[in-house]
Amino acid sequence: MDLRNTPLHFGLIARVFHWLMAVLIIVMLMAGLYMTEMPSGPSKLQIFGLHKSTGILILMLAAARLTWRFTNPVPRLPPGLPRLVYFGAHASHGLLYACMFAMPLTGWGLSSAGGRPVSFYGLFVLPDLVGPDKALGRTLAGAHEWIAYFLIGLIALHAAAALWHQFVRHDGVLTRMTSAILLLCVLLPPALRADEPPAHFTLVPEKSSLRFVANENGAPVEGQFNHFTADILFSPDHPEANRVEAEVDLASVASANDDMARELPGKDWFDAAQFPQAVFRSVKFHAQPPAPGNPLREYYIDGTLTLHGVSQPVTVNMTLEHYDAQSAVASGTFTVSRKAFGVGSGQWKDASAIRDEVTVKFRIAAKRSVL
Ligand code: HEM
Ligand code: HEM
Structure with missing residues (x-):
């Protein structure tokens, strides 16, 4: 497989970015919702620390991924889809990219506003994004939470759209982001394997x-x-x-x-x-x-x-x-x-x-x- 994208396929680098970040973001959403309900104590502090560091890692990966995207062709969707689908696909991908930046930035901002500097896995401490400000901290915490709920809905819609392409339209849109082996061996039940997508x-x-x-x-x-x-x-x-x-x-x-x-x-x-x-x-x-x-x-x-x-x-x-x-x-x-x-x-x-x-x-x- 090529490292770079082609007009019809995502290359290896774009696929690795997609799946690495998809796993990290889904784990972060679950961890975020779980950790805020935890009783105070060292475990909670540890999970908060990991959550913040991994959130910053996602911010760095998002910047690298977007740079890669701008220097590569973006595979076109198959011809003949309803106009609404083209619009929906572009809008939802744009919003997913926006959330990849909005989530870490609001998280970093709410930590700085609350007077809690952010360490990156104990390796170095990031500069504060904003000065101490309780009201701003509350606003950013609200934004962090609501963007998270919005992102959960968006990911559900996005995954449903991928399955629609795969099982209803059979147009290979899912396979150009996965690998044939992963899809055939892991995702598809054996009965469907004979009816291969492109x-x-x-x-x-x-x-x-x-x-x-x-x-x-x-x-x-x-x-x-x-x-x-x-x-x-x-x-x-x-x-x-x-x-x-x-x-x-x-x-x-x-x-x-x-x-x-x-x-x-x-x-x-x-x-x-x-x-x-x-x-x-x-x-x-x-x-x-x-x-x-x-x-x-x-x-x-x-x-x-x-x-x-x-x-x-x-x-x-x-x-x-x-x-x-x-x-x-x-x-x-x-x-x-x-x-x-x-x-x-x-x-x-x-x-x-x-x-x-x-x-x-x-x-x-x-x-x-x-x-
Ligand atoms: C893609 C990245 C991120 C995702 C998906 C994410 C997700 C979440 C979620 C779902 C919550 C629970 C919201 C709530 O119930 O209030 C949360 C809370 C929190 N996150 Fe993140 N987060 C990300 C990045 C970050 C970063 C980079 C930081 C800090 C540097 C951070 C700091 C926090 C803090 C401090 C809370 C607790 C907020 C509160 O107690 O109100 N997050 N995060
Ligand atoms: C959970 C299962 C997921 C599935 C099955 C899935 C599937 C796909 C597929 C098939 C594409 C290619 C669409 C095309 O060819 O135009 C795609 C693109 C994309 N996915 Fe996912 N995805 C998943 C999760 C996620 C998550 C969690 C995120 C980020 C929060 C995400 C962000 C994106 C973005 C931004 C694109 C557009 C890539 C680009 O055009 O540069 N996906 N996804």
Whole structure:
């Protein structure tokens, strides 16, 4: 699994932040409610000390996590969800982040206002956030308590939404924050394991290829791209939840035809200096009905191709050649009109020597990311 996020998945660092902080925050909420009811004594003081230090640790982790989030792509939610769900997801994530700061800051503030300096696990003492002020202390204690109740409700809603994505929509939103192994072995009862949600696959570049066939004066001329990446969420059981995002480095174009290899990255064709990448984003996978005598599964994918600064819908035919717990291999083709993307400008707009239609052929070998 990548350390960084991709457009479809949270990377390892974001997942470790999420689950470490989720456990710490849930334990802190329970400990906070428990400790305030304890009779006075050394145990109560000890738990208060641990609560405060761990709260400050959460504040530090929240700052590091937010920095990481701003320097990483944030995975997009699957397309086709009701608008209210997009809004709810963004608003609730924003509020969860706000609480990760508001809880420790109000806790630190109420301790400082009450004249009780905060030690970090006995290692060092933090500066006071505010001076001694009984009234402010009471207000901050009230805020600390009410934000805690609000956060408990928010976490319940958030976890319910994650389960809705998993068991009602089967769209892989939970698995992109968990690992396949954790989810399959721990969370899912055995009966549900056969019906797998989409899993994250990463491309094996040395076993994958991306070629195209153009037509020059009636004769096929072939080329290929040597550098491309793909981010894949795939399950044969839930094609409607599958997603692919692929990026092709246009300057990596190569061909046995020297003229073509030299000309294509240039201004008249791809203009790779200005538009270095082509991007394919799937919108929807459709499973084809099984054909008699053909054991391989066939799909067609509606998606958008962005090339030369132009985005156009394309339909990709795909055959799943191999699929198991570790890997998948798929091949396929689609046809594009080069002129629709403005590829071939000036004299090359005329399609009599180099035809408008170009066929793209791919073979993707991918391995499943597990943790
Ligand atoms: C994410 C971090 C935190 C969470 C989830 C959390 C949660 C809680 C909860 C649920 C309570 C019980 C509220 C009540 O019944 O009054 C509480 C009380 C308290 N917390 Fe925190 N807390 C956090 C961080 C901190 C920090 C950083 C400090 C101090 C540095 C702190 C200091 C206190 C104190 C002194 C109380 C007792 C308040 C009172 O007696 O009124 N907390 N906390
Ligand atoms: C208790 C079980 C929990 C489950 C099942 C859960 C599940 C998830 C899932 C699946 C996502 C990814 C959503 C997406 O792909 O857009 C997510 C994101 C998030 N979760 Fe949780 N979560 C839990 C607890 C918590 C807790 C306790 C907190 C913090 C108080 C939290 C804070 C967040 C935040 C802030 C995000 C957004 C991450 C980002 O976009 O950077 N979660 N959670």
